[in-house]
Each structure stands twice: as structure tokens, then as C-alpha cells.
Amino acid sequence: MYLHLGGTVSVPAGEIVGIFDLDNASTSRITRDFLRNAEEEGMVIGVGEDLPKSVVLCCPAGSWQRVYLSPVNSATLLHRWENTMGG
Secondary structure, X not given: OEEEEEOOEEEXXXXXXXXXXXXXXXXXXXXXXXXXXXXXXXXXEEOOOOOOOEEEEEOOOOOOOEEEEEOOOHHHHHHHHHHHHOX
């Protein structure tokens, strides 16, 4: 099953490691450093044209991690993910 992150982007629900609110997460220096490093390494994927509201961290099997910046609220994504995973 897949989780729709916004725009035309969906990811396999089982690959999701975490869903975070961008405003809350970016207050930490460690998180800002992580996002900057991920950007420099080409792991950040922007979803859609709107300002990002959430960060979705994925770890596909046999691949490098991916960081999606989604315009969808983190609470909405979490709710979708829980429904997809049967939680």
C-alpha cells in the first residue's frame, strides 16, 4: 500500500520511518543539520509547489534514505498512514 504525500507523489507505506512537522522539527539544530546534509547529498525531494509543512523520512530496501518535503500537514499524513497500515 502507498501513502499519498501530495501532488503526484506516493511512497510505499512500509518504507516510512517517520513523519514530522517541519516547523517543530526545524527548531532543533541537529534536525536542521540533518536536512542540510540530506539536501547536499541529493536525498531531499520536494513534493508539489506549495510550502512544505511536513518531513517524511523513508528508507527503501536496498537504497539510500529519502527525505520528502510535503505540503500536507503531518497530522493528516499520520492519519493516512495509520489507516493504510491498519492501525
